[in-house]
Amino acid sequence: MLLAGSASSDPSEAVYISIMTEHDLLEVVEIEEHSGLSCWGWAAYYAELQASNRALMLVARVALPLEQVKTDQIAGYIVARLAANELHINNVAVRVEYRRRGIGSALLTRILEEGQRLAATAAFLEVRAGNSLAQALYKKCGFQGVGQRRNYYSAPLEDALIMSAQLKQNA
Numbered sequence: 656m657l658l659a660g661s662a663s664s665d666p667s668e669a670v671y672i673s674i675m676t677e678h679d680l681l682e683v684v685e686i687e688e689h690s691g692l693s694c695w696g697w698a699a700y701y702a703e704l705q706a707s708n709r710a711l712m713l714v715a716r717v718a719l720p721l722e723q724v725k726t727d728q729i730a731g732y733i734v735a736r737l738a739a740n741e742l743h744i745n746n747v748a749v750r751v752e753y754r755r756r757g758i759g760s761a762l763l764t765r766i767l768e769e770g771q772r773l774a775a776t777a778a779f780l781e782v783r784a785g786n787s788l789a790q791a792l793y794k795k796c797g798f799q800g801v802g803q804r805r806n807y808y809s810a811p812l813e814d815a816l817i818m819s820a821q822l823k824q825n826a
């Protein structure tokens with residue numbers, strides 16, 4: 656999926672989404688560490704990749720100009736899991752320097768499409784009650800608050816807001 660012009664404010668940068676592989680994990684963990692998310696770490700992402708879950712682990716890459724020798728940088732990622740027709744979004748994060756360019760929305764939209772393709776009828780996630788930026792992203796993508804978990808997060812202790820979105824069934 657190529658998002659040139661929509662996910663990037665720099666027309667020379669094209670952003671594309673692909674399935675995560677083991678080779679992406681060092682960058683994924685680096686993004687996680689700088690995003691204030693509950694820490695999964697390399698081993699947990701690796702274990703998740705070994706499960707039958709690969710289609711629900713995505714990275715967004717920024718394509719570098721052809722003359723550059725370096726490989727395309729991962730700008731963000733999303734990880735979800737399917738259980739009993741419910742898509743559970745576990746983690747989504749975008750590098751600070753690539754935020755507010757539509758990459759988070761593109762990753763979320765794509766994972767919801769994947770969930771639908773796998774016959775999920777609803778998507779769920781937990782988000783820190785004080786994380787209003789992430790909540791705005793989720794609302795933009797069709798989620799709404801459906802509940803709360805008291806003291807769900809630690810360091811710092813905080814409630815979780817449970818959010819859900821209904822997914823249309825493919826005919």
Ligand SMILES: CC(C)(COP(=O)(O)OP(=O)(O)OC[C@H]1O[C@@H](n2cnc3c(N)ncnc32)[C@H](O)[C@@H]1OP(=O)(O)O)[C@@H](O)C(=O)NCCC(=O)NCCS
Pocket residue numbers: 690691692746747748749750753754755756757758759760761781782783786788789791792793795
């Ligand atoms: C939440 C996060 C993934 C959003 O990624 P992003 O690529 O910046 O998101 P987008 O550019 O697609 O923005 C989507 C919407 O989110 C909201 N939003 C995102 N950043 C915002 C900001 N700095 N100020 C206000 N609204 C913001 C807006 O509603 C925005 O839509 P708009 O641009 O049409 O107004 C990113 O901020 C991040 O990695 N945060 C740290 C990790 C995190 O909190 N993850 C969620 C854990 S549950």
